[in-house]
Amino acid sequence: MKEKNRIKLICVIITASTSVASAFVGGKKEHITINNNIKSATSDVNNVDDLIKKYENAMESNSKLAEQNKNLKEENDNLQSDISDSITAEVKSPSIIVDGMKSSQNWNKSIAIVNNSNYYSENLLNSLVEGKFSYDISQNSLFYNEEDQMINKVTKINALSTNVIYEGIGYDVVKSSDGKEILMGSQSYTEGLVVWDDESLFGGGNGYALFDLQGKYSKLEFDVGRTNEYEKENVELKVYLDGECREIYQLDAETPPKHFEVTLNYANSMKLEISGGTRVKYGFVNMILYY
Incomplete structure (x- = not known):
C-alpha cells in the first residue's frame, strides 16, 4: 500500500512538471523554469515517504480512537447495568396489631424494606418474643434464646456437622443429604449414627x-x-473416654428412644460400643456436643 501511494504521487509531480516545461520551450528563460520545476519535483518526490508516514500515523490514530x-x-x-441493580431501601414506622388489637406503643423506624425484603429491628423482635434476640456486632452473630437467660456465644454444636466420628466397626453415619432414614418406633430421622452388634457367622461382633x-x-x-x-434384643452401651470405660447403660429393645447425657470432661477421645446382642441395630440421634 505504501509503495503504491508513493508511485502515484511521483506520477502526479512528473506530469505537472512536464506540463510546465512544454509551455516554455524555446529559450533560456524557459530552460531555467524547467530546471526549477524539476528541482521542485525532485524535492516533492523526496517528501513522499514523509507524507505516507503521516497518512499511516493518522490512520493508526483513528483506529486507536475507535477502540x-x-x-x-x-x-x-456496565455502569447503566450497575445502576439498575443498585440497592433500594426504605425505612418504615409500622403499626403493630396483636391478635386483632392495635398496640399503643410507638415503633418508629422499626422496619427496613431493602430490595423488597423486610428487615425488623432488634427492639421490635424482642418486644414480640420477650427479649430472646441479641445481636453481637463483634461476632457478627444473632443469638436467640428460648430460656430467660441471655447466651451471647456459641455453646454447642451438632456432632454430625463436625468430623469427630472418624472410624469404627459395624457403624454408619447417616446425614440428611444422603436421602436415608433411621426408623425407631414411630419416628423417622434423617440423620444420626447407627451402630450394630452382629454375632452371626459372618457378623463383625460388637459394633x-x-x-x-x-x-x-x-x-x-x-x-x-x-x-x-x-x-428385638436388649444390649449394653459402653462409653469409653481416653481408652477407659466410664459409663455402661442398659438399652431396652421394646422402648422408644431414650435421652442420655454423657460428661466428657474435655476428653481427647471417645468410643461408643454396643454389645450383648446377636443381630441388632441401635440408632443415635439428636447428638449435641457442648463446649
Missing part, C-alpha cells in the same frame, strides 16, 4: 464408633433406641 470509543461504550453499558474430640467438649447429649430392623 477507545468501543471501550468507553462498554464501560457506560462401635470412634470419636476424635480433641479436648474441646464438656458434654454429649443424644437419644438412642433400637432401629426397626433385625432382632
Whole structure:
C-alpha cells in the first residue's frame, strides 16, 4: 500500500512538471523554469515517504480512537447495568396489631424494606418474643434464646456437622443429604449414627464408633433406641473416654428412644460400643456436643 501511494504521487509531480516545461520551450528563460520545476519535483518526490508516514500515523490514530470509543461504550453499558441493580431501601414506622388489637406503643423506624425484603429491628423482635434476640456486632452473630437467660456465644454444636466420628466397626453415619432414614418406633430421622452388634457367622461382633474430640467438649447429649430392623434384643452401651470405660447403660429393645447425657470432661477421645446382642441395630440421634 505504501509503495503504491508513493508511485502515484511521483506520477502526479512528473506530469505537472512536464506540463510546465512544454509551455516554455524555446529559450533560456524557459530552460531555467524547467530546471526549477524539476528541482521542485525532485524535492516533492523526496517528501513522499514523509507524507505516507503521516497518512499511516493518522490512520493508526483513528483506529486507536475507535477502540477507545468501543471501550468507553462498554464501560457506560456496565455502569447503566450497575445502576439498575443498585440497592433500594426504605425505612418504615409500622403499626403493630396483636391478635386483632392495635398496640399503643410507638415503633418508629422499626422496619427496613431493602430490595423488597423486610428487615425488623432488634427492639421490635424482642418486644414480640420477650427479649430472646441479641445481636453481637463483634461476632457478627444473632443469638436467640428460648430460656430467660441471655447466651451471647456459641455453646454447642451438632456432632454430625463436625468430623469427630472418624472410624469404627459395624457403624454408619447417616446425614440428611444422603436421602436415608433411621426408623425407631414411630419416628423417622434423617440423620444420626447407627451402630450394630452382629454375632452371626459372618457378623463383625460388637459394633462401635470412634470419636476424635480433641479436648474441646464438656458434654454429649443424644437419644438412642433400637432401629426397626433385625432382632428385638436388649444390649449394653459402653462409653469409653481416653481408652477407659466410664459409663455402661442398659438399652431396652421394646422402648422408644431414650435421652442420655454423657460428661466428657474435655476428653481427647471417645468410643461408643454396643454389645450383648446377636443381630441388632441401635440408632443415635439428636447428638449435641457442648463446649
